[in-house]
Amino acid sequence: MTPGDLPAAIAELRGALGPTVVLAPGDPAAGFVRDERGLLPARPAAVLRPRSTAEVAVAIGICARHRVPVVPFAGGTGLVGGAIPLGDEAQLVLSVQKLDRIRSVDPVDFALTAEAGCVLTDVQRAAEEVGLLFPLRLASEGSARLGGAIATNAGGSNVLRYGMTRDLVLGLEAVLPDGRIWHGLRSLRKDNTGYDLKQLLIGSEGTLGVVTAATVRLVPRPRHHAVALLALPEPAVLTPLFALAREWFEDRLTALELFGRTGLDLLLSQLPDQLPALKDPFAHPHPWYLLVEATATRDGAGLAAQLESFLAEATRLGLVADAVPALDRPQARALWALREALPEAEKRAGGAIKHDVSVPLGAITAFLEDAEGELAVAFPGVRVNAFGHVGDGNIHLNVLARPERATGVSELVYRVVAEHHGSISAEHGIGVLKRDALAVAREPLELELLHTVKAALDPLGIMNPGKLLRG
Amino acid sequence: MTPGDLPAAIAELRGALGPTVVLAPGDPAAGFVRDERGLLPARPAAVLRPRSTAEVAVAIGICARHRVPVVPFAGGTGLVGGAIPLGDEAQLVLSVQKLDRIRSVDPVDFALTAEAGCVLTDVQRAAEEVGLLFPLRLASEGSARLGGAIATNAGGSNVLRYGMTRDLVLGLEAVLPDGRIWHGLRSLRKDNTGYDLKQLLIGSEGTLGVVTAATVRLVPRPRHHAVALLALPEPAVLTPLFALAREWFEDRLTALELFGRTGLDLLLSQLPDQLPALKDPFAHPHPWYLLVEATATRDGAGLAAQLESFLAEATRLGLVADAVPALDRPQARALWALREALPEAEKRAGGAIKHDVSVPLGAITAFLEDAEGELAVAFPGVRVNAFGHVGDGNIHLNVLARPERATGVSELVYRVVAEHHGSISAEHGIGVLKRDALAVAREPLELELLHTVKAALDPLGIMNPGKLLRG
Numbered sequence A, B: 001m002t003p004g005d006l007p008a009a010i011a012e013l014r015g016a017l018g019p020t021v022v023l024a025p026g027d028p029a030a031g032f033v034r035d036e037r038g039l040l041p042a043r044p045a046a047v048l049r050p051r052s053t054a055e056v057a058v059a060i061g062i063c064a065r066h067r068v069p070v071v072p073f074a075g076g077t078g079l080v081g082g083a084i085p086l087g088d089e090a091q092l093v094l095s096v097q098k099l100d101r102i103r104s105v106d107p108v109d110f111a112l113t114a115e116a117g118c119v120l121t122d123v124q125r126a127a128e129e130v131g132l133l134f135p136l137r138l139a140s141e142g143s144a145r146l147g148g149a150i151a152t153n154a155g156g157s158n159v160l161r162y163g164m165t166r167d168l169v170l171g172l173e174a175v176l177p178d179g180r181i182w183h184g185l186r187s188l189r190k191d192n193t194g195y196d197l198k199q200l201l202i203g204s205e206g207t208l209g210v211v212t213a214a215t216v217r218l219v220p221r222p223r224h225h226a227v228a229l230l231a232l233p234e235p236a237v238l239t240p241l242f243a244l245a246r247e248w249f250e251d252r253l254t255a256l257e258l259f260g261r262t263g264l265d266l267l268l269s270q271l272p273d274q275l276p277a278l279k280d281p282f283a284h285p286h287p288w289y290l291l292v293e294a295t296a297t298r299d300g301a302g303l304a305a306q307l308e309s310f311l312a313e314a315t316r317l318g319l320v321a322d323a324v325p326a327l328d329r330p331q332a333r334a335l336w337a338l339r340e341a342l343p344e345a346e347k348r349a350g351g352a353i354k355h356d357v358s359v360p361l362g363a364i365t366a367f368l369e370d371a372e373g374e375l376a377v378a379f380p381g382v383r384v385n386a387f388g389h390v391g392d393g394n395i396h397l398n399v400l401a402r403p404e405r406a407t408g409v410s411e412l413v414y415r416v417v418a419e420h421h422g423s424i425s426a427e428h429g430i431g432v433l434k435r436d437a438l439a440v441a442r443e444p445l446e447l448e449l450l451h452t453v454k455a456a457l458d459p460l461g462i463m464n465p466g467k468l469l470r471g
Helices: A006-017 A053-066 A120-128 A146-151 A197-201 A235-252 A261-270 A300-316 A329-340 A342-348 A361-378 A403-419 A435-441 A444-457 B006-017 B053-066 B120-128 B146-151 B197-201 B235-252 B261-270 B300-316 B329-340 B342-348 B361-378 B403-419 B435-441 B444-457
Strands: A046-048 A070-073 A092-095 A102-106 A111-115 A169-175 A181-184 A210-217 A224-232 A253-260 A288-296 A322-325 A356-358 A383-388 A394-400 B046-048 B070-073 B092-095 B102-106 B111-115 B169-175 B181-184 B210-217 B224-232 B253-260 B288-296 B322-325 B356-358 B383-388 B394-400
Touching: A006 A046, A006 A053, A006 A092, A053 A070, A053 A092, A053 A169, A053 A181, A053 A210, A070 A146, A102 A120, A111 A120, A111 A146, A120 A146, A146 A210, A169 A197, A181 A197, A181 B444, A197 B197, A197 B444, A224 A235, A224 A300, A224 A329, A235 A253, A235 A288, A235 A300, A235 A361, A235 B235, A253 A261, A253 A329, A261 A288, A261 A342, A261 A383, A288 A300, A288 A329, A300 A322, A329 A342, A342 A383, A356 A403, A361 A383, A361 A394, A361 A403, A394 A403, A403 A435, A444 B181, A444 B197, A444 B444, B006 B046, B006 B053, B006 B092, B053 B070, B053 B092, B053 B169, B053 B181, B053 B210, B070 B146, B102 B120, B111 B120, B111 B146, B120 B146, B146 B210, B169 B197, B181 B197, B224 B235, B224 B300, B224 B329, B235 B253, B235 B288, B235 B300, B235 B361, B253 B261, B253 B329, B261 B288, B261 B342, B261 B383, B288 B300, B288 B329, B300 B322, B329 B342, B342 B383, B356 B403, B361 B383, B361 B394, B361 B403, B394 B403, B403 B435
Parallel strands: A046 A092, A070 A092, B046 B092, B070 B092
Antiparallel strands: A102 A111, A111 A210, A169 A181, A169 A210, A224 A288, A224 A322, A253 A288, A253 A383, A356 A394, A383 A394, B102 B111, B111 B210, B169 B181, B169 B210, B224 B288, B224 B322, B253 B288, B253 B383, B356 B394, B383 B394
16 A cells, blocks of 8 residues: 555544544543553554544545545454554544444334444343343443444354344445445345345454444344253263254254363462352362353243253263253353353463364364364463353363463464364454464465455555455 | 457367367257246357366356356246346356255254255255255245355245345355356354455355355254244234244244235135135135244244244234134145245236335335335236235235336336335345346445446456346
8 A cells, every 4th residue: 555644634634523533642532542452552643533424434535535544443342453553653543432322223123223333232222122132242242332343243142043243234334445425224134136235344344444333133032041051071072962952942042152171260260359159060170161041032931941851861861960050040140150251360360372263063072172182282281271152163262371472372273273174263353463364274265355355345455454454 | 348259268168178068059958048937038159067166167267268258057946037148149158057966964063065056955855864954945946056046145935034045154165257266165153254255155146256065054953833824904913913923932933924815816716726725714805814934843832832822912912813823734734835826826817027025124014005005006907916025024016917017017116115215126136137126226336336346356247247237
């Protein structure tokens, strides 16, 4: 990309949008632009806070005319540096946080339209107010925002039943890299009128435009939850357990979350202040644990019976060593707390080299064994905290090791992922932290196609350059 | 597009692939290339029948070098002329029918990999053999083929529960417009590594490449079916009925199919040879009927109880005038037969001007009333046979009128669709028959984006030119 005229762009932006919209880097109000994981410096040339889609369009139009790079920013909870500007005051940050209106909630249409800056919990609440559920459920949902979830195709804990963010988006409004507004807000369930343009923006990490609003799918709100924690005798039972759970609960199966003894030990040692909430629910230690959740709208009795017969059948087949069903919501929340506190425990233990990977469902056990086995040989003594949404084949394979080992550890993990036909980014995206790994993991033809799409839709290369693809 | 050298291309194709792969237009073996609806002439310059992905790649490579247009063809059951060559011996047809292997069925992974020429019922059967379900269900499934279903993002009768074809595809193998093979067969549930390239090919109607194989999602096979036909007092009950059905059955709700008295009268008058199978199940005529189906894997008793309590609640609320629950599979099939025989009855009555449209769920009643009302004023005496997958907002609004009225009738229908923020093609695609309507229905910016994507991925414009977009 030809370097643009940054000072001229900032002057014109300030003139068009005013000083409260265009913040200088030192402005305390711009301090929210920082890397969630603290791994990357954030030195924007300026931080833009447009208050409407029209202002986003004006801002991007000015950036395009001056050919200056712009980095879309929503909640700032991404884990791969996708919303952090590169270089030293070389890129502008455009925050969508001021676009925070829920535009409409339509229970008849099972749809909600919200702006990109809406915090996910606010979207969830708006759906609840009409008796429905917006099913995107992330650990960071209290600060993650809708635009970021769409730009990264966020996953989370409800994917098994409701799909990724991609599956929840019915329509989009976005500002394209030339500053024009695409009015693609629709609530249709079926629309076969040409290439599905919204699919390009979903998961594009801000490299093809700025999502300003979305119409998302709502679903009936479950009133009944069946939750149990299963202790597994060995990882090989995972595959038959999945099949059994799907057969028993069908689409009511909402979550299958795995964690290991390493994770539970981390919780018990690192978060003693949160005991007794975080206590081992079993009398004896086990190598692996699986949290199962199924939900239903009305049929609470049927759901409870399904859980009971599932546990009985799994026990009869020798697939579980022990099981703790939650008898009420507080017990269910206590079991979930074990899973949800894992990242915090990891952080307290000094952090980890993180890998958000996925493999085919049938390869999970072999992948876990191979990755742990090879890491033990190559990096003797490191501990592996593997957990995640295994019902989707998604493992957060986090290695408790010194950061300077990151390159070698990650290369090994990604090699084992490739051997099992997996993905190096299941749900966090590529951003800048996985950009070079992507170039190794995907075929040259695929990389070429990614570049072709980028060049076609952002010919000036101003949208979040250097993210996802090398600029 | 610059006209290419067709004779040279055909000579080279014949040399490279042999005479059994490259058929002259008059060859009886090429007779399968014809328009399903008999509306369009089919005069290919030659018909190619490659036997492998490698041969497809060779064929497309030769077409690209000579810049000759090629029309991908699968089952030939499309309703918008998408697989029919344009012009008089100006375009080649490439059939994928010889690519008909099921490459793998993996019950552990809940995935199946099949070639583009596999007939849908064969894919369904392969899934059933491992106790699972491939949920794509089309009226034409006995002759429609996987590649065509993917190229058109086919819908059908199971979309409510399992989604469109787009939602069933995990990975693709395709030959790109330059003849290179994209190896994108994956069975991952989560993969956030850049733009989701397969989304571009799904629903692209052969304009961006040729799908040669796909890995598709399988689901647990339902063993229990709850089916009922509801007689509705008025169309306004549809919206509250949908909400109630979703609340009661949740994701078990598999189909909500609407048809009207016009449709039932057509069945009774046009298909007397199929009586008594096709008889009015009610004692009195009603204006509208809704077929409800829910399915379950194991919980047959629970499902039957759900149907019973749903019907009781719907009756109590005054949402249904009468209801006939199916007590066994033959009764269920008899109710489905009413819905499924509608296109045949229409054909026997002399055909119809067909509109495969969708509107937001909350707009269905108003759309039906407005469309029927305006048609009655503008075209007095025409009958409207409206039916379809209303649970997805999808209506087949077919008008029993002379073909010469098609332009005026369709313009009216599409205008009413636009007033209700709907789509002029819910599930059949655009092909050539809706190409000009698309240009009116979508915003100029959207059309420009469609052309941008097309130009980026098929810069020579050889893939199915004139379909979807004006060439």
